[in-house]
Amino acid sequence: MEDTFLVQTPEALKAIAHPLRQRILMDLVVAGHARAADLARSVDAPANSVSFHLRTLAKAGMVVEAPELARDGRDRVWRPVAENFRVEPGTAGTATEILRPALAWVERLFTTANDGGPADEGTKRRALVINNVSLTPDEARAFRDELVAFHEKWADRAFSRARQDPDAPRDAYQVLLALGPRDEG
Template identity: 40%
Template sequence: MTDDPSSAPAAGPASGTVRLTSPMLKAMAHPLRRRLLELMHEDVPRRAADLAELVDAPANSVSFHLRQLAKAGLIVEAPEHARDRRDRVWVASGSGFTVGPPEGPVTADEELVLRSFMDQEALDLHDLVARITAWAAAWGSGREESVRAAIHTGLVELTEEDVRWLSGELEALMDRAIERSRTPTEQPKKLWRMVSLVADDSLPRPTHPDHGEAP
């Protein structure tokens, strides 16, 4: 990772998976920016007004956060989709974003930024699981009739090569779901959150420097 803003992707056609740098992770520290980025795709142009309606936030606030995402290199302008010079249209800077192994030495500050980002991701996931389990209890008891989530878990013995294959298959499936979501239909649509998670069952629990192992 790097703190050099000049390393952010330049404006232009989006392509490929983008490795998250420290400036990108810092830009994503704000919850609304993470939400906006989730709604961005490399080939689906978005305007601030469109996104403001989706996230139920003021358009001027959304515009500000879009500029911060662009400054970090997470999104780029798509002038070919603009109606005029004042019309600002945005697309994601790549087909996806990833946190991979470092390409060089990582400073303490960079590791702190990464840990802060992953901590927030964990909180978001915890909140999602809490909402799903609350719904599942209501659904299983008959108080909720609408299917609003699905959870599939399993334990399987795989090689590291198998895991890379499975990860690629899940990513491809999510890409197909996104593509299907763009197909016009008369049926009503709403936003669904997709999470794919594959983890080594022997992963140690994180420890707190003052309190030992986390609960």
């Protein structure tokens, strides 16, 4: 299994952009391998829908069948090709497929968190940081590398804990990291 799958093709981008496919992929990474019916229970979706989404992920090269784990010829078991999936900057279609839905999610997340009521536990687990930092090109690369490493450390830790205790209550958290030169235009 690869450590990181780089999402670089329009087909892969379209596949990973769907929120249910993201959940399916995350749960499959945690489990290591699973059947559509198992994933359907974990993401609370119909098995035929999950099966369709698994085939879409397979066409994009993100999951593969694991026939050696099947009980019989009709049984389809799937496994992820990597533990991490990363969209490369500059991939054609990123703004439409990934960025717009992600920014809409950020807006919904913080609109509901700031609706004027008292902060609940869910609100206290959210973060939005917008800042300007003056960096040299070398510092910007180092900052990017540290952000990615920090995120990967927490993702690895979360996946490890989910594998150790799959029945513990967990929520799926989305993380959006963006770093780039500010456009003054």
